[in-house]
Amino acid sequence: MFIFIGKFLYAIMWLFLLFNLIHPYPKPANIVAYFGLAAFTITHGLQAYMLQSTMTNKEKEDDKFKAFRLFIFGVFESLSWKIKK
Incomplete structure (x- = not known):
């Protein structure tokens, strides 16, 4: 559940x-x-480049799409791989 919430966020x-x-947002927020x-x-x-180069x-x-999912979801994607094993 924690990983799903992290991916969603x-x-x-x-x-x-x-x-x-x-x-664009108003001036300070857009920067x-x-x-x-x-x-x-x-x-x-x-992260995606390092994964792609070691595969x-x-x-x-x-x-x-493993590297693409890592690019989008970051560390939460790699945590989901650890749980699946």
Whole structure:
């Protein structure tokens, strides 16, 4: 349940940050949202890149969207892998 709530909150946060690109928030809030989006993109992108570089070709074929899910949900996705095993 905790992991589902975390994934849900991450998805809401992504929507909040991406909405700022379409319809910018008032002045101080839009700057915070831009920095938040940059931080999310960089940290989650690095996580996905590290996962992708350590996976074998067989693992990449078995689950094509594993790195994408890690990019979107971050640490909560990796926690769900630990629970499934």
